[in-house]
Amino acid sequence: MRFSGSRLRQIFLAYLFLLPTLIILSVFLFYPMLRAFLLSLWDYSPLSPDNKFVGLDNFIRLSKDADFWRSLGNSFLYLIVVPIIIILSLALALLVEPKIPFVNFFRAAYYMPVVTMMVVVALVWKMIFDTDHGILNSLLSRMSLISENVPWLTSPKLALFTVMTVTIWKGLGYYMVIFIAGLRSIPHELLEAAMIDGCKSRQTLLHVKIPMLWPSITLVAIISSISALQVFEEIYMMTQGRLGTSTLVFYIYDLGVRGEQEMGYACAMGVALFCIIFIFTFFNVRLMGKAHKI
């Protein structure tokens, strides 16, 4: 295959435009990923004189590490937030998509938690969920719904689920925007045809809107699943991983950054998490694709 001079120049220019992004990605993404993979084969702690190559020992160690499996279990348990987020953010999108008075105010209000710093969010929610002085228990008690304070963040049975509610609350606005975009891309003729055929709102939703929104639902499912498997900030800010709420990313942070800074072992867990997310996302896409065809 031969290229003319102008075609060659065009290709060269295209690569030239790609170069800055490629450099940035290489320095800040590809190199750290490669380095993390290499470190996972080392018993490595920063500046330690005892760093040595250990091959697959870190992976063998994590297969026997009860805390790793517990944290991984919690990360998978966290996936409960995914269907809830999909249903609630879709409901919100359906509410604020039509052009009604003050709709922009509501859209902005629902999006506010997304742009609010997690530190602030966690502080406020910790005050709400506080067992002895919290607003929620006080409210429930005044309404005579509870006889004694509910240990929202102080019971191992409840703490992780309480944190999940914060994740859901904070993420709704973001996924709502995706669904609004999806709803706007539904051809108007389809909705009109459904209306002419005498479809009621519920039927239009179930048989027209949701099937047409399936690519958006798939996207939200994938993004929110990955976020759920990588949850860290909420755990760090609200429970510090105590009461059995440690998730895998929190455990990686705990071992690699805090404490003994066992970076080699933490990197091995990072590699394991990457593989888990990769496999999970692959099946997620396949299953969602199959469901769409059905």
Place this chain on the structure above:
Amino acid sequence: MAHRNNKLVIFVISLILLFATIQLQAQNIEISFFTMQLRPTFDDYFLPLFEEFEKAHPGVKIKWLDHPATNYETKLLTSFMGDNPPDVVNLTPQMLPSFASRSVLLPLEGVVPKEIIEIYYPNVVSDACTYGGKIYALPWYLAGAVAMVNMNIFKEAGMTEKDIPATYDELVDVAKVIHEKTDKFAFFPIYTEAASMHGMLFVRGIPILDETQTKAIFNVPKSVETFKFWIDFYKNGLTPREALTATHRRPIELYKSGKLAIFHNGAQFLKLIQSDSPEVYNNTVVRPCMYWKDNELYTIDVQNLTIAAKCKNPKLAAEFAAFVTNGENQLKFCKIVTIVPSVIKAAEDPFFTEVEDTPLGLARKYIAAQIKKGVVVRFPEKNSAKLIKAMDDITEKVGLGQITPEEGIKQAEDKWNEILRK
């Protein structure tokens, strides 16, 4: 031709200026000083201090790098990894082993004269400044805790100043009355942050390790009794439910909001209470920290100054560290904030005994007196993070009722020995 000559003249002048600048820079020695959360509150103390040192050492410039306490250790580690460490570093005794074991700190023998080391409290030097038998730090200021008591809550519970508990043994009855009559809490112990339970055993005078420092020996009846005391305090609802997992920031929040009767901490918090909650401050009385009847010991928090092993001017850096930590300068610092100097002579100054009858004045007196019966809570030199985590995890299990205090102490000792053997 004249135009070309002009260009040549400009080029030569630029070269001369460049070399002159390089020369000037070479004469200027910079000592970087890495500290924990001191700016901007103490700018008025430190900036003149640096000027004084710079005046006495022409050509030397102090570069102050102050960082918040959050993730301080990680930031410092990053600067060491980047091969650009600061010269003089503010560390706590708990952080010292982590850096000394990585050979990034300079042993001070031979760099700091022996007669300078001798001016500090010897127990502080041995407990807070050494690693592997070598001195790695000069002790800086010492902090102790006092009990800040909200008299409003005591009055609400029908009690007076006479009822303020002096010992932990007296605390339980007071806590019960306060909780029953006011629905508020008397005291907020920290259970699972940085092995708090280890600290609780430490101040009870229980030996934690054997002489070789490689074997845990704290599974004794007194440990079980101490453990049980605090766990019962939690289980009987005498402290908020969140205490089991809370960090040290939570008690101050509750005290400021008038929901906690007794707050144990450094007297620097008095100023914070005064600015954030004037009403609580006006009803606050200060008392010495509570202690155990059978063993009057108090914990001392120490701040150290260390020198980086890769420091280009170790003698000068050590001279600067000795200057900052000398008795005169520490005493000046103590007059701004309620801390106690680590220099024996400075700590004996009448400033710490002849005090005004104000919360801050009394706090200074109490803390200075407590330092004499003070202990520095230390962890074994290796694997301290794993040991801390093990202790916190087991305390959590006992608090949740998953195991008994007896089983907890046994499991903690076994786990510590397992980690120490590695």
